[in-house]
Amino acid sequence: MGETKFLRSHVERCLQDIWEQHDLVIDADGDYPYRWGTAACWVHIESGQPAMVRVFAQAATNVKRSTRLLAEINEVNTGTRCAEVVWADNAVLVSYALHALAVDREPLGHACASVGVVADDIGGMVAAVFGGSTPFPPAEVPADEEPR
Numbered sequence: 745m746g747e748t749k750f751l752r753s754h755v756e757r758c759l760q761d762i763w764e765q766h767d768l769v770i771d772a773d774g775d776y777p778y779r780w781g782t783a784a785c786w787v788h789i790e791s792g793q794p795a796m797v798r799v800f801a802q803a804a805t806n807v808k809r810s811t812r813l814l815a816e817i818n819e820v821n822t823g824t825r826c827a828e829v830v831w832a833d834n835a836v837l838v839s840y841a842l843h844a845l846a847v848d849r850e851p852l853g854h855a856c857a858s859v860g861v862v863a864d865d866i867g868g869m870v871a872a873v874f875g876g877s878t879p880f881p882p883a884e885v886p887a888d889e890e891p892r
Contacts, residue, residue, distance in 0.1 A: 748791045751844050755789060755797055755852070762853040780860025782867045783838070784879035787856065795844035799855040801863035803829070803836045807876035816873075820866055826855070827862045836870050838863040 759768055759776055771777050775786040785801040807813065809831055817836065820829045827840050840855040867878040 747795055747844075748789065751795055751797070751847070752789055755787065755847060758847065758849045758852045759787060761849050762856065778856065778860075779880060780856075781864030782878035782880045782882055783860055783863030785856070785860050785863065787852070790841075797842045797844065797847050797852065797855075798839060799842075799852075799859045800837055800839040801859045802879050803838055803863035803867035804870040804874075804876045804878055805835045807831065807834055807836055807870060807874050809834075810874065813870070813874045816870070820862070824858075824862055826858045829862065829866065834876075836866065836876075838866075 755776075756768055760766055763778070768776055771786070773788070775788045778785045778787070780801065783801045783803055785799065788798045788800065790796040790798055813831060813836075817829050817831060827838050829836065829838050831837075838859050840859050842851055842855055868882060871877050
């Protein structure tokens with residue numbers, strides 16, 4: 745239990761630095777939620793042995809499983825270097841796991857960004873082609889402002 749408590753404290757300190765905010769939101773599951781574009785993301789501490797930190801996101805929800813969807817997910821997985829994409833419980837999920845000993849600001853920040861970027865990039869496409877929706881709507885860009 746002490747190891748998990750230490751890991752949680754370390755993860756919280758890293759997230760405070762990464763997100764540049766002192767007060768962190770912790771949901772009912774003990775996870776740290778964040779948003780990346782259209783994706784809903786979380787940082788989760790797994791207390792098993794070995795202790796792990798998993799960053800995961802919902803890219804799209806209410807998506808029916810199909811051979812074409814699974815082929816598309818496989819194609820995405822062959823192109824990503826760090827994140828893993830899966831279909832589970834009618835959702836397309838993106839995940840990245842870190843061993844507890846590897847958790848520090850830079851690797852955890854990289855995991856949060858990698859998961860967020862992949863989930864945001866594929867979520868809209870999955871929803872448009874295979875049905876379902878993204879957890880958050882795409883940001884509206886004013887007509888006089890170019891997207892970045």
